[in-house]
Amino acid sequence: MNAAPETWLAARERCHAQALAAVGQPVASLETPALVIDLDAMERNLQRMASFARAHGLRLRPHAKTHKSAELARQQMALGAVGVCVQKTDEALALAHAGVTDVYISNEVLAESKLARLAQAVRELPCRFALAVDSLLGIERLAAALAQARVEQAGAIDVFVEIDVGHGRCGASSPEEALLLAHQIQAHPTLRLAGLQAYHGGAQHLRTAHERDTALAASADAVRETMAQWQAAGLQVPLITGAGTGTLVREAGSGLWGELQAGSYLFMDADYAANEGDPGAPVFEHALFVKAQVISRGAHHAVCDAGHKSHAIDSGLPTVASPPGLQFANGGDEHGLLRAAAPEQLPALGDTVWLVPGHCDPTVNLHDFYVGVRGGLAQGVIERIIPIDARGAIR
Amino acid sequence: MNAAPETWLAARERCHAQALAAVGQPVASLETPALVIDLDAMERNLQRMASFARAHGLRLRPHAKTHKSAELARQQMALGAVGVCVQKTDEALALAHAGVTDVYISNEVLAESKLARLAQAVRELPCRFALAVDSLLGIERLAAALAQARVEQAGAIDVFVEIDVGHGRCGASSPEEALLLAHQIQAHPTLRLAGLQAYHGGAQHLRTAHERDTALAASADAVRETMAQWQAAGLQVPLITGAGTGTLVREAGSGLWGELQAGSYLFMDADYAANEGDPGAPVFEHALFVKAQVISRGAHHAVCDAGHKSHAIDSGLPTVASPPGLQFANGGDEHGLLRAAAPEQLPALGDTVWLVPGHCDPTVNLHDFYVGVRGGLAQGVIERIIPIDARGAIR
Numbered sequence: 001m002n003a004a005p006e007t008w009l010a011a012r013e014r015c016h017a018q019a020l021a022a023v024g025q026p027v028a029s030l031e032t033p034a035l036v037i038d039l040d041a042m043e044r045n046l047q048r049m050a051s052f053a054r055a056h057g058l059r060l061r062p063h064a065k066t067h068k069s070a071e072l073a074r075q076q077m078a079l080g081a082v083g084v085c086v087q088k089t090d091e092a093l094a095l096a097h098a099g100v101t102d103v104y105i106s107n108e109v110l111a112e113s114k115l116a117r118l119a120q121a122v123r124e125l126p127c128r129f130a131l132a133v134d135s136l137l138g139i140e141r142l143a144a145a146l147a148q149a150r151v152e153q154a155g156a157i158d159v160f161v162e163i164d165v166g167h168g169r170c171g172a173s174s175p176e177e178a179l180l181l182a183h184q185i186q187a188h189p190t191l192r193l194a195g196l197q198a199y200h201g202g203a204q205h206l207r208t209a210h211e212r213d214t215a216l217a218a219s220a221d222a223v224r225e226t227m228a229q230w231q232a233a234g235l236q237v238p239l240i241t242g243a244g245t246g247t248l249v250r251e252a253g254s255g256l257w258g259e260l261q262a263g264s265y266l267f268m269d270a271d272y273a274a275n276e277g278d279p280g281a282p283v284f285e286h287a288l289f290v291k292a293q294v295i296s297r298g299a300h301h302a303v304c305d306a307g308h309k310s311h312a313i314d315s316g317l318p319t320v321a322s323p324p325g326l327q328f329a330n331g332g333d334e335h336g337l338l339r340a341a342a343p344e345q346l347p348a349l350g351d352t353v354w355l356v357p358g359h360c361d362p363t364v365n366l367h368d369f370y371v372g373v374r375g376g377l378a379q380g381v382i383e384r385i386i387p388i389d390a391r392g393a394i395r
Numbered sequence: 396m397n398a399a400p401e402t403w404l405a406a407r408e409r410c411h412a413q414a415l416a417a418v419g420q421p422v423a424s425l426e427t428p429a430l431v432i433d434l435d436a437m438e439r440n441l442q443r444m445a446s447f448a449r450a451h452g453l454r455l456r457p458h459a460k461t462h463k464s465a466e467l468a469r470q471q472m473a474l475g476a477v478g479v480c481v482q483k484t485d486e487a488l489a490l491a492h493a494g495v496t497d498v499y500i501s502n503e504v505l506a507e508s509k510l511a512r513l514a515q516a517v518r519e520l521p522c523r524f525a526l527a528v529d530s531l532l533g534i535e536r537l538a539a540a541l542a543q544a545r546v547e548q549a550g551a552i553d554v555f556v557e558i559d560v561g562h563g564r565c566g567a568s569s570p571e572e573a574l575l576l577a578h579q580i581q582a583h584p585t586l587r588l589a590g591l592q593a594y595h596g597g598a599q600h601l602r603t604a605h606e607r608d609t610a611l612a613a614s615a616d617a618v619r620e621t622m623a624q625w626q627a628a629g630l631q632v633p634l635i636t637g638a639g640t641g642t643l644v645r646e647a648g649s650g651l652w653g654e655l656q657a658g659s660y661l662f663m664d665a666d667y668a669a670n671e672g673d674p675g676a677p678v679f680e681h682a683l684f685v686k687a688q689v690i691s692r693g694a695h696h697a698v699c700d701a702g703h704k705s706h707a708i709d710s711g712l713p714t715v716a717s718p719p720g721l722q723f724a725n726g727g728d729e730h731g732l733l734r735a736a737a738p739e740q741l742p743a744l745g746d747t748v749w750l751v752p753g754h755c756d757p758t759v760n761l762h763d764f765y766v767g768v769r770g771g772l773a774q775g776v777i778e779r780i781i782p783i784d785a786r787g788a789i790r
Contacts, residue, residue: 005494008782031790087729099400108690110745170691295503296565308757314703334482350505362703387403395426
């Protein structure tokens with residue numbers, strides 16, 4: 001063969017074509033490692049979350065940083081979600097270019113070139129955008145980028161003031177600072193003051209319900225103090241947006257939050273499953289799996305072909321969904337070590353192993369597409385290949 | 396705008412075009428997070444490694460699981476490397492399709508569909524392939540795949556018997572088992588018995604030189620025992636291949652290994668830098684960085700825009716190369732928390748921060764391309780955009 005060398009994009013396309021060719025085939029034929037959605041389980045999660053938001057009279061704006069997929073965003077919006085959140089400018093643009101019509105970047109953007117790209121998208125794409133801010137510089141640069149792109153429509157973009165509600169990461173650190181930011185947003189006609197971004201990321205993974213209660217009580221206090229300060233200045237807070245899969249019963253029951261941003265409920269990872277449950281919370285199922293294969297066997301261990309390049313381990317190693325009785329140990333970038341109480345329980349060379357990722361979001365970010373399986377992992381059929389449009393969209 | 400929704404591949408292409416537009420611009424203009432190669436430092440690392448292998452009269456076959464790039468593989472081969480290693484079938488195919496002419500999959504492949512793809516590549520691509528095996532099943536399936544693809548040339552593919560030299564992962568666990576595998580390879584004319592795969596992954600990251608000495612002494616014993624067994628059966632071992640950046644002086648000085656597989660030397664990560672140095676080992680520099688930007692400031696911390704989706708943390712968090720005096724703390728998927736001894740040392744909103752990844756290989760696997768910078772990180776110019784051809788090629 002003397003064809004010209006293939007480009008990296010052509011390599012991606014070739015692998016995608018390989019995956020598409022498997023549609024309609026039994027899941028048993030699927031090459032490993034593969035990122036698999038149990039579509040039946042995911043759709044039950046989607047319904048449960050939509051019902052929960054509806055029952056509480058709350059807006060649902062799922063976090064697409066979890067799934068990074070326009071197809072899944074549309075599926076969420078078809079069930080009533082008002083739009084989605086993302087964390088990065090290029091994530092927002094990937095989804096908007098792929099047809100999602102309402103995207104909120106729930107994070108700070110300071111780079112002028114990114115804001116220029118966002119402003120151009122505000123002008124040109126059929127999508128409503130929103131952005132979080134926690135600094136005067138962020139507001140000034142956003143307004144300048146819109147002006148530069150000749151966006152002149154009043155309230156062309158929604159702007160949320162992020163306040164720190166306990167995570168200690170981004171967000172205004174006092175009600176006074178938040179008020180100052182609100183006034184500054186109002187000084188720019190192209191910006192619409194949309195409300196408060198109030199999300200406590202760290203609280204999602206506190207193991208006991210009591211710990212989460214304590215953290216969210218403090219978050220609610222921070223929200224109330226900011227609201228009081230704004231009201232004293234004659235300013236209503238239009239909307240408070242936040243909440244994650246680990247805490248959402250609290251935000252939903254607070255009478256404060258009007259919009260829920262949970263994302264992980266779609267897939268549920270091993271880390272969330274380790275949390276003590278909350279009374280009244282919807283019960284979500286594992287719907288995301290890594291299919292792996294045993295490629296080596298020792299007397300007392302098996303080795304499968306999935307390591308850190310197939311699943312993220314920042315929140316712990318994967319658990320083994322099947323076969324039963326296996327422990328997963330760290331085998332490096334490309335391998336997983338499997339151990340069992342007795343060697344006869346170990347899987348054989350070539351056997352399939354199903355893993356539940358420790359943390360869904362960064363695991364999804366390792367893959368170009370999901371393989372959607374209908375009818376269960378054991379006997380199911382590959383129904384569709386779902387592109388992860390915003391994979392690697394970190395800018 | 397009413398154009399049809401963009402596909403995920405078009406989104407990748409759009410981001411790539413964005414990156415290409417920056418070539419020739421100062422590094423200061425580069426959007427964050429970005430995966431940056433200091434080309435001057437990398438080229439010094441390349442030269443040092445090539446000299447080391449030459450001085451020891453050893454073949455160098457760098458591990459491309461580190462860089463996953465055809466362009467960098469060719470740069471290594473231009474300096475004398477005989478080819479590269481990879482860990483996965485699709486990694487091998489991505490590099491071979493992109494023009495690399497000698498690729499060794501230093502790992503076990505059991506899936507018949509992957510072996511069929513490899514056999515087709517053996518027949519069609521202008522590339523010499525090799526594969527590691529540690530089971531009779533692996534050998535039988537490889538031979539069957541070649542037959543199925545009508546590959547009939549004698550020794551069409553090189554096959555290495557992997558032996559476990561202390562890591563406890565893949566590899567034959569006894570000299571007898573390794574000999575059995577060697578005989579089975581010889582029973583198939585299309586397979587060429589190429590030698591032993593003897594790599595101790597775990598030893599690379601032992602902190603003290605003494606610990607690594609002890610581990611590699613045991614590895615060398617395992618190699619000698621296998622050689623003795625083969626020789627007693629009238630079989631010479633053609634080549635022993637292995638070694639990594641952390642141990643290579645030992646394999647090079649052993650008189651056993653004939654080929655070095657080090658990969659990380661190209662970039663050097665924070666984890667390798669934490670190893671106690673070895674007398675006689677080439678000194679490699681950090682050449683891979685994540686450029687990040689401060690997007691939020693608190694009274695006692697700054698937040699940058701690089702988290703687990705920009706750098707892998709399986710071997711520890713990144714260190715901060717610049718500005719000096721900063722500690723990086725875990726800020727989640729999209730954020731890094733920066734702390735300093737005194738608040739006035741913290742960077743300001745919008746400032747640039749340069750990170751050294753904890754572990755290069757899985758960090759590279761998060762990105763679609765490198766930004767190659769010439770003339771240093773502070774004042775340099777963006778010289779070239781290097782595609783990471785095999786990113787995500789995990790099958």
